Amino acid sequence: MDVPANPPAGADHLPVVVVGAGPVGLAAAAHLRERGLPAQVLERGPAAADAVRQWGHVRLFSTWAELTDPAAERLLAAHGWTRPDPAGYPTGAEWARDYLQPLADALGAAVRYGAEVTGISRLGRDRVVDADRADRPFTVDHTTADGREQRILARAVIDASGTWTHPSPAGGNGLPALGERVAADRITYRVPDLADPAVRARHAGRRTAVVGSGASAFTALAALAALAGQVPGTHAVWVLRRGIGGSTFGGGTADQLPARGALGLAAKAAVDDGHADAVTGFRTAEIEQVAGGLVLVGDDGTRLEPVDEVVVLTGLRPDLGFLTEVRLRLDERLQAPPALASEIDPNRHSCGSVRPHGHRELAHPEPDFYLAGMKSYGRAPTFLAMTGYEQVRSIAAALAGDTEAADRVELTLPETGVCGGSGLFDDPAAEAAGGCCSPAPRPALIGTGAGAGLDAGLGAGTRIGVGPAAALTIGGTDQAAGGCCG
Numbered sequence: 001m002d003v004p005a006n007p008p009a010g011a012d013h014l015p016v017v018v019v020g021a022g023p024v025g026l027a028a029a030a031h032l033r034e035r036g037l038p039a040q041v042l043e044r045g046p047a048a049a050d051a052v053r054q055w056g057h058v059r060l061f062s063t064w065a066e067l068t069d070p071a072a073e074r075l076l077a078a079h080g081w082t083r084p085d086p087a088g089y090p091t092g093a094e095w096a097r098d099y100l101q102p103l104a105d106a107l108g109a110a111v112r113y114g115a116e117v118t119g120i121s122r123l124g125r126d127r128v129v130d131a132d133r134a135d136r137p138f139t140v141d142h143t144t145a146d147g148r149e150q151r152i153l154a155r156a157v158i159d160a161s162g163t164w165t166h167p168s169p170a171g172g173n174g175l176p177a178l179g180e181r182v183a184a185d186r187i188t189y190r191v192p193d194l195a196d197p198a199v200r201a202r203h204a205g206r207r208t209a210v211v212g213s214g215a216s217a218f219t220a221l222a223a224l225a226a227l228a229g230q231v232p233g234t235h236a237v238w239v240l241r242r243g244i245g246g247s248t249f250g251g252g253t254a255d256q257l258p259a260r261g262a263l264g265l266a267a268k269a270a271v272d273d274g275h276a277d278a279v280t281g282f283r284t285a286e287i288e289q290v291a292g293g294l295v296l297v298g299d300d301g302t303r304l305e306p307v308d309e310v311v312v313l314t315g316l317r318p319d320l321g322f323l324t325e326v327r328l329r330l331d332e333r334l335q336a337p338p339a340l341a342s343e344i345d346p347n348r349h350s351c352g353s354v355r356p357h358g359h360r361e362l363a364h365p366e367p368d369f370y371l372a373g374m375k376s377y378g379r380a381p382t383f384l385a386m387t388g389y390e391q392v393r394s395i396a397a398a399l400a401g402d403t404e405a406a407d408r409v410e411l412t413l414p415e416t417g418v419c420g421g422s423g424l425f426d427d428p429a430a431e432a433a434g435g436c437c438s439p440a441p442r443p444a445l446i447g448t449g450a451g452a453g454l455d456a457g458l459g460a461g462t463r464i465g466v467g468p469a470a471a472l473t474i475g476g477t478d479q480a481a482g483g484c485c486g
Contacts, residue, residue: 039110043111065087206234207293208234209238209294214381333345337361372391
């Protein structure tokens with residue numbers, strides 16, 4: 001236990017506790033150290049970037065130049081670190097091995113592993129009590145790897161724990177579809193690692209439904225298409241809640257992150273080449289187990305043909321369970337800070353149209369408490385690592401009392417080539433109007449093997465995509481923090 005018997009009322013001498021030793025949490029610790037502020041990072045996993053390692057097989061669509069934080073680089077340089085090729089695209093495993101773990105090692109004792117945060121509050125004050133609340137240090141309760149309960153006092157808290165452990169379900173209403181829990185042994189919520197023999201066996205020569213419409217779904221479709229070229233009978237059914245339009249496959253060549261644009265083109269190729277069928281306007285209400293596998297049933301009663309496996313890539317959501325005693329102000333839709341929510345609302349914005357932001361947008365009624373990184377975006381499906389680095393640079397400056405630096409913008413985000421999200425894409429008129437970015441992408445025609453052009457007017461249960469098989473090679477994206485993800 002890190003709490004003294006009679007702790008002083010003030011908190012200035014205490015560390016800033018950072019929850020999570022992922023890319024943004026470690027960057028926060030580097031900025032705090034550069035500012036002369038003590039930091040303590042609490043990581044639930046046995047090593048740095050535990051979540052990143054879990055999708056280590058996936059290649060990011062951001063380059064190394066966009067995946068390292070300036071303060072972190074300065075700290076690493078003092079420890080003899082060799083910077084990877086700035087133009088290269090690492091996998092999650094390479095990001096962890098060549099940057100994140102060395103950064104954690106450079107931070108030394110400031111990073112504590114096997115420490116899972118279970119609750120955050122104010123010393124002697126629950127969320128109801130006002131009296132001298134802001135003068136009380138934070139208490140951060142956590143369990144250790146061997147099950148011991150501990151508490152540490154903090155002058156401030158930066159929660160950069162991400163959203164990886166809380167994937168969204170297949171259900172179109174935000175809840176698990178009926179039968180989704182029962183069929184859990186045939187459903188996964190991660191991009192499948194087809195280099196793993198056990199995972200490959202689940203999909204090779206079989207039918208897989210991919211539910212979702214973002215970069216993770218693109219990655220899964222591209223991987224399954226490549227497998228289909230090797231193993232006959234492998235086929236994907238792409239289940240989209242929205243219709244098909246010009247923005248369905250991303251920005252393509254208009255995307256200022258070329259690898260991100262290429263992902264959408266790979267998904268389109270998977271459909272055009274007959275490796276995947278797309279079912280549009282389908283919101284899953286039930287997953288039935290039948291003799292032939294699993295049947296997805298839409299909220300309008302539409303039934304799809306049986307599949308063997310289901311890959312659900314409908315986004316991620318924040319874990320707010322250990323923050324019940326912290327006074328948060330969150331947008332009612334996105335579960336993100338309201339000032340930030342207006343910038344990242346997927347009904348209106350893409351990655352590139354989000355204004356860089358910092359401590360003011362991320363502040364809460366609880367002074368000196370911040371959500372940062374993926375968790376600050378709540379349920380918004382787009383995030384770039386460089387956005388998180390700018391967030392914690394600003395927060396560290398604010399905690400150090402350097403308001404001028406905290407308010408300064410030091411980031412320009414690349415455009416996606418498209419705008420809009422799950423809300424706008426339900427509106428065919430909005431889809432037809434095109435994106436707000438420049439240049440606007442051309443509408444995608446899919447299912448060209450059948451000689452038919454398709455647009456946003458497709459109804460529920462519409463299937464698209466036939467044609468000759470073709471070889472497919474494409475880079476990947478991360479599922480968590482390396483770039484925009486859906």
